Amino acid sequence: MSDLPSVMPPDPDEPLPFEHTEKMSERLRPLLPWLVMGAFLLLWEAVVRLFHIPVFLLPAPSAVAASLIEWAPQIRDNALATLATTVAGFALAIVFGVAGGVTIGSSATLYAAFYPLLIGFNAVPKVAIVPILVVWFGIGAVPAILTAFLISFFPILVNVATGIATVEPELKDVLRALGASNRQIVAKVGLPRAMPYFFASLKVAITVAFVGSIMSETVASNVGIGSLMMTASARFEVPLVFAGLVVTAVMGILLYLVAEAIEKRVVGWAMRGHR
Amino acid sequence: MSTTAASPATPPFVELRDVALAYGATAATLAVERLNLAVADGEFVAVVGPSGCGKSSLMKVVTGLWPPSRGRVTVDGTAVKGPLGIVGMAFQNSVQLPWRTVLDNVMLPLEIVEPHASRLRRERRSYEAKARDLLQLVGLAGYDRQHPWQLSGGMQQRASLCRALIHDPRLLMLDEPFGALDMFTREELWGVLQDLWIARRPTVILVTHDLREAVFLADRVLVMSARPGRIVAEYTVPFPRPRTLETTYLPEFTELTHELRRLIAEARVGVAPEVSS
Numbered sequence: 387m388s389d390l391p392s393v394m395p396p397d398p399d400e401p402l403p404f405e406h407t408e409k410m411s412e413r414l415r416p417l418l419p420w421l422v423m424g425a426f427l428l429l430w431e432a433v434v435r436l437f438h439i440p441v442f443l444l445p446a447p448s449a450v451a452a453s454l455i456e457w458a459p460q461i462r463d464n465a466l467a468t469l470a471t472t473v474a475g476f477a478l479a480i481v482f483g484v485a486g487g488v489t490i491g492s493s494a495t496l497y498a499a500f501y502p503l504l505i506g507f508n509a510v511p512k513v514a515i516v517p518i519l520v521v522w523f524g525i526g527a528v529p530a531i532l533t534a535f536l537i538s539f540f541p542i543l544v545n546v547a548t549g550i551a552t553v554e555p556e557l558k559d560v561l562r563a564l565g566a567s568n569r570q571i572v573a574k575v576g577l578p579r580a581m582p583y584f585f586a587s588l589k590v591a592i593t594v595a596f597v598g599s600i601m602s603e604t605v606a607s608n609v610g611i612g613s614l615m616m617t618a619s620a621r622f623e624v625p626l627v628f629a630g631l632v633v634t635a636v637m638g639i640l641l642y643l644v645a646e647a648i649e650k651r652v653v654g655w656a657m658r659g660h661r
Numbered sequence: 662m663s664t665t666a667a668s669p670a671t672p673p674f675v676e677l678r679d680v681a682l683a684y685g686a687t688a689a690t691l692a693v694e695r696l697n698l699a700v701a702d703g704e705f706v707a708v709v710g711p712s713g714c715g716k717s718s719l720m721k722v723v724t725g726l727w728p729p730s731r732g733r734v735t736v737d738g739t740a741v742k743g744p745l746g747i748v749g750m751a752f753q754n755s756v757q758l759p760w761r762t763v764l765d766n767v768m769l770p771l772e773i774v775e776p777h778a779s780r781l782r783r784e785r786r787s788y789e790a791k792a793r794d795l796l797q798l799v800g801l802a803g804y805d806r807q808h809p810w811q812l813s814g815g816m817q818q819r820a821s822l823c824r825a826l827i828h829d830p831r832l833l834m835l836d837e838p839f840g841a842l843d844m845f846t847r848e849e850l851w852g853v854l855q856d857l858w859i860a861r862r863p864t865v866i867l868v869t870h871d872l873r874e875a876v877f878l879a880d881r882v883l884v885m886s887a888r889p890g891r892i893v894a895e896y897t898v899p900f901p902r903p904r905t906l907e908t909t910y911l912p913e914f915t916e917l918t919h920e921l922r923r924l925i926a927e928a929r930v931g932v933a934p935e936v937s938s
C-alpha cells in the first residue's frame with residue numbers, strides 16, 4: 387500500500403464510486419419498456435379474469451394472441467396492404483411537404499400569405515374528407531393513400547418551413563458576405579438547418595399517416611387492417627379487432643424506429659454528440 | 662515603411678463618404694454617422710473605439726451586408742450595392758456551420774465565390790490541401806475532420822480566420838478575430854497574419870479592442886468616437902516590417918498605445934478628443 391505512488395492514473399475499468407448506481411440503471415434502461423409492457427399485459431389479463439369481463443367487451447391479451455394466431459394469414463395480407471398504402475401516402479407527404487416547406491420557409495412573403503390557409507386546412511377533420519375522396523376516386527386504395535398523405539403532409543411542411551425560416555441571421559450573413567444567392571443560402575444553410583426539424587416531423591407524420599390510412603380503410607375500402615377490423619367488429623369478433631390494433635401499433639413503432647435510425651445518422655450534429 | 666493613405670494619384674481601394682447607418686427609423690438608432698474613410702490598395706488599417714460605437718456596423722456597411730442609410734461606399738472603384746466575392750470576412754463571433762466539419766467550413770467560400778466554385782469539383786484535392794495548409798498555419802493541424810462544436814472558442818475563431826482567407830480575398834475584413842484567444846496564441850497569430858499580409862498584400866480592415874494588436878499589425882490606426890461612431894483620430898504607425906515582438910517593447914510603441922488609450926477613454930465619456938496626428 388505504502389509503495390504506491392500518491393497519485394494514480396484512473397483505471398478505466400474501475401467505475402468511480404458515484405458511477406455505480408448510474409451504471410445499474412443504465413443497464414436496465416433498454417429492458418424498461420419491455421418490463422412496463424409486460425406488467426401492463428399482466429394487469430390487463432388479471433382484470434379481465436378477476437371481474438369476468440365478457441370477451442365481446444374486452445378480450446384478455448391471451449384471447450387477442452389466440453386470435454392473432456388463428457387469423458394470421460388474413461392479418462398479414464391486410465397489414466401489408468395497409469403498410470403499402472401508408473408508406474405511399476407518407477412518401478407523397480414527404481415530397482410535397484419538403485417542397486412546400488422549402489418554398490414557404492425561404493420567403494417571408496409566401497410564409498405570411500400561405501400560413502393561415504394551411505392552418506385552416508389542417509383544422510379540417512380528415513374523416514370528413516374521406517367521403518369526398520370516395521366520391522372522387524371510388525372505394526379502394528386511393529382514398530386511403532390520399533388520407534394518409536393529407537394527414538401527414540402538414541406536420542412535415544410546417545416543420546421544414548419553420549426550420550428554414552428560423553435560420554440564424556448570423557449563419558445567413560456568413561454566406562451573404564460571400565455574395566451567395568438566395569438559392570445557395572437555402573441549399574447550404576436552410577436545408578441542413580431544417581433537417582433536425584424535418585426528422586422530428588417524420589416521427590410524428592409516420593404515426594398519423596397510419597391513423598389516416600386506417601381511418602379511410604374503415605369506411606372506404608375492403609382491404610387493409612382498418613377494413614378487417616370493421617368486418618370483425620360487425621361480426622362481434624372483438625379479439626380480432628384488438629389483434630388489428632396490436633398489429634397497427636407494432637407497424638407504427640417499427641416505422642418510427644426506422645425514422646429515428648436515419649435521423650441519428652443524418653443529423654447527429656444537432657445532438658452535439660450527446661446521443 | 663508604411664503605406665500611407667490614398668494619394669490623389671491612386672484612388673482608394675475602399676472609400677466611405679459621409680456614411681450613416683441607422684438600424685431603425687429614428688436618429689436615436691444611428692450606429693454610425695458622418696463616417697469618412699479611405700483605405701489604399703494593400704493597406705492594413707486597424708479600427709479601434711469604445712464598445713458599441715459602431716465598429717461592427719462599419720464592417721457590415723463596407724462588406725455590403727447592410728446598405729448605408731446615407732452616404733456612399735465604394736470598393737475597388739465601384740459603388741457597393743451588395744456583398745462582394747472579393748471580400749473575406751471574419752465575424753466577431755466565429756459563426757461556423759455545425760453540420761460541417763472544420764475543413765468543410767473553411768472551404769465554404771470556395772463553393773460560392775468564382776472562379777473557385779466551378780473549379781472545386783475537379784480540383785478538390787488541391788483546394789483541400791490548401792485549406793489544410795491554412796489550418797496548420799493557425800495551429801489547427803489535425804482538427805480538419807472534427808466538427809466546430811468539438812473545438813474551443815479560440816480554436817473556432819482560428820478556423821473562421823482560415824475561412825476568411827481561403828479564397829484569397831483582395832479585401833480582408835476582420836472583426837476582433839483574436840478576441841477569444843489567450844495572449845500567447847494571439848501574439849503568435851499576429852505574426853501569422855502579418856506574414857500572410859506581406860506575402861499576398863490584401864487590403865485589411867481590422868477591428869480590435871487590443872491597442873497593442875492594432876499598433877503591431879496596422880499601417881494606420883483609426884479611432885472612432887462613441888455611438889454614433891465616426892472617425893475622430895488617425896495615426897500612422899512608423900515601425901518597419903516585419904515587426905516582431907521586440908517592436909512591442911520599443912518606447913515609441915508604448916507611447917502610441919498610451920495615446921490611443923487616452924483617446925478612447927475620452928471618446929467613451931463623450932468628450933470631444935483633441936485630435937493630434
Ligand SMILES: Nc1ncnc2c1ncn2[C@@H]1O[C@H](COP(=O)(O)OP(=O)(O)OP(=O)(O)O)[C@@H](O)[C@H]1O
Pocket residue numbers: 684685691692711712713714715716717718719753888
Ligand atoms: N442588428 C441591430 N439592430 C439594432 N441595433 C443594432 C444592431 N446591431 C448593432 N446595433 C446597435 O448599433 C450600435 C453599434 O453596434 P456595433 O455592433 O457596430 O458596435 P461595435 O463597435 O462593434 O461594438 P463592440 O466593440 O462591442 O463589438 C450599438 O449601440 C448597437 O446597439
Ligand SMILES: [Mg+2]
Pocket residue numbers: 716717718753836
Ligand atoms: Mg463589434
